[in-house]
Amino acid sequence: GQAMLRSNLVNPSETSEAERRSAAWFGLTGKLGFVHRSKMYNQGYSSSIFDGRPVIGICNSWSELAPCNAHLRQVAEAVKRGVLMAGGAPFEFPTISLGETLMRPSAMLFRNLMAMDVEETLRANPLDGVVLLGGCDKTVPAQLMGALSVDLPTIMVTGGPMLNGKFRGQDAGSGTHVWQFSEEVRAGRMSQADFAAAEACLSRSAGHCTTMGTASTMACITEALGLSLPGSAAIPAVDARRHNIAEQAGSRIVEMVNEQLSPSTILDRRSFENAIRVNAALGGSTNAVVHLLAIAGRAEVPLELADFDSLAAEVPLLVNLLPSGSYLMEDFAYAGGVPAVLRELGTILHTEARTVTGGSLGDNTATAENWNPDVVRPLANPLGAPGSNTAVLHGNLAPDGAVLKISAAAPELLRHTGTALVFDTIEEYHERADAPDLPVDASTVLVVRNAGPSGYPGMPEIGNLAIPKKLLDAGIRDMVRITDGRMSGTSYGTVVLHVAPESAIGGPLALLRSGDQVTLDVPARRIDMDVSDEELARRAEEGSTPAMAGPDGGYTWLYRQHVRQADTGADFDFLVGRRGHPVPRRHL
Numbered sequence: 001g002q003a004m005l006r007s008n009l010v011n012p013s014e015t016s017e018a019e020r021r022s023a024a025w026f027g028l029t030g031k032l033g034f035v036h037r038s039k040m041y042n043q044g045y046s047s048s049i050f051d052g053r054p055v056i057g058i059c060n061s062w063s064e065l066a067p068c069n070a071h072l073r074q075v076a077e078a079v080k081r082g083v084l085m086a087g088g089a090p091f092e093f094p095t096i097s098l099g100e101t102l103m104r105p106s107a108m109l110f111r112n113l114m115a116m117d118v119e120e121t122l123r124a125n126p127l128d129g130v131v132l133l134g135g136c137d138k139t140v141p142a143q144l145m146g147a148l149s150v151d152l153p154t155i156m157v158t159g160g161p162m163l164n165g166k167f168r169g170q171d172a173g174s175g176t177h178v179w180q181f182s183e184e185v186r187a188g189r190m191s192q193a194d195f196a197a198a199e200a201c202l203s204r205s206a207g208h209c210t211t212m213g214t215a216s217t218m219a220c221i222t223e224a225l226g227l228s229l230p231g232s233a234a235i236p237a238v239d240a241r242r243h244n245i246a247e248q249a250g251s252r253i254v255e256m257v258n259e260q261l262s263p264s265t266i267l268d269r270r271s272f273e274n275a276i277r278v279n280a281a282l283g284g285s286t287n288a289v290v291h292l293l294a295i296a297g298r299a300e301v302p303l304e305l306a307d308f309d310s311l312a313a314e315v316p317l318l319v320n321l322l323p324s325g326s327y328l329m330e331d332f333a334y335a336g337g338v339p340a341v342l343r344e345l346g347t348i349l350h351t352e353a354r355t356v357t358g359g360s361l362g363d364n365t366a367t368a369e370n371w372n373p374d375v376v377r378p379l380a381n382p383l384g385a386p387g388s389n390t391a392v393l394h395g396n397l398a399p400d401g402a403v404l405k406i407s408a409a410a411p412e413l414l415r416h417t418g419t420a421l422v423f424d425t426i427e428e429y430h431e432r433a434d435a436p437d438l439p440v441d442a443s444t445v446l447v448v449r450n451a452g453p454s455g456y457p458g459m460p461e462i463g464n465l466a467i468p469k470k471l472l473d474a475g476i477r478d479m480v481r482i483t484d485g486r487m488s489g490t491s492y493g494t495v496v497l498h499v500a501p502e503s504a505i506g507g508p509l510a511l512l513r514s515g516d517q518v519t520l521d522v523p524a525r526r527i528d529m530d531v532s533d534e535e536l537a538r539r540a541e542e543g544s545t546p547a548m549a550g551p552d553g554g555y556t557w558l559y560r561q562h563v564r565q566a567d568t569g570a571d572f573d574f575l576v577g578r579r580g581h582p583v584p585r586r587h588l
Ligand code: FES
Pocket: 068, 099, 100, 101, 135, 136, 137, 174, 208, 209, 213, 215, 216
């Protein structure tokens, strides 16, 4: 690894730290400099673009197949304007993009692929700094992962949420209301026609999901990490200030290059502790756990699953957004967004943590105000008790851990023993869930396995299993559910997620059988099956459920060979860490 890396470098004496990286391309004389510059002239630039100014990549995940990111070409124009105003040379480039709603089997399967695309494109090109443009759930962590492994000066501009959904005079949120409406249809309380009419009403402008789902969570967390400009997460995609802040980010990245302010000089353990605490105050998505672990891995900052429980134990739920509360992102923006939350959290956070502004998190929020204390609750009037976000559970069902979002669960189910009903695939669950003779009552523990990183593959969001029809008809709205998959950040329910190790690689979840007693004890942070070690050993000997056969080639093969488990962020084993931005060997 290291030896090979070194042989790919130019002679270190040809380039020094103080010199711009882009000079190794555009600053050359002779044949090589000619070729690098000459082809760029076909885009109509004058020679001043190559006068040694900072070269800024605008890494754009624009795609019409990722509707949350479909407006990012316009955002890129504002970034370019800012780069030019500050004396830099902007070059926008595409990467693959990940649309949560369309990609199968799961956008998560491709997060690491997109991170590789971002990392390799940054390193291979004459860039001094980068502005990341992402929005939809997986695009933001993928870009951060790739960029942190490269460690050029980096700033993120997220695409912003859609305007609040409006259905029949009421606000309606992405995801959350879809799950609600679809249960209403199944229970016979909403017509198909009304359900169809809601489709366009939920997505009435450019932008990502309006609830505190994964996209909103990751945008806010990026701001809390100090990797985007203060106030940028919540501004709606179509608000003129989205372009204003994109322009500012374009100008700021040029200064960051001049200051050599790279992510490794911004991020440390304090940044990640802040992110975890802000996530708790937001009522953020359980997906933030997997993504932050992977991001920390790239930044070489130590972070573990247990941190999400222990660090957030003192932090109450402050942000009153669906699915844990009642408002939407547009309301959050008008209330003051993330700076208002940081201000309310005060010294619960490491206010001295560094940010892309060059100032500390505390400097950035010194003048922040909370304009709506019902949307952003003050510490004295929280929406949820301290420690109501992420519970990290262990037990003989999840030796390496599992997570449960307390604020999304029914309080009366947080300590619960019930009989397991086990499904080997989500398809099997879908086939049987509405059968009148399904052997379930309200106390049953529903289990779907083979939904982990390797098993599915791609750890899909299947965890919030629809309540079986006969229980739904009886008025049951929540049950204990367990999976080695994930659930959408917009969903709710008493769902044990991210069980590690997953069943498909031989985790004990594979040994659970229908009829076994399962006990969830959130106060004790336990998830156990009442099956003796001897019996488990006997079942293991008999052979557990065969995992689904995987492909023997292609990206999915690579993924299954190298994906790590959920408790460490489901990154590829060979991608963890920082590989920097040495100038690669020339080819001419
Ligand atoms: Fe893209 Fe929700 S589907 S953010």
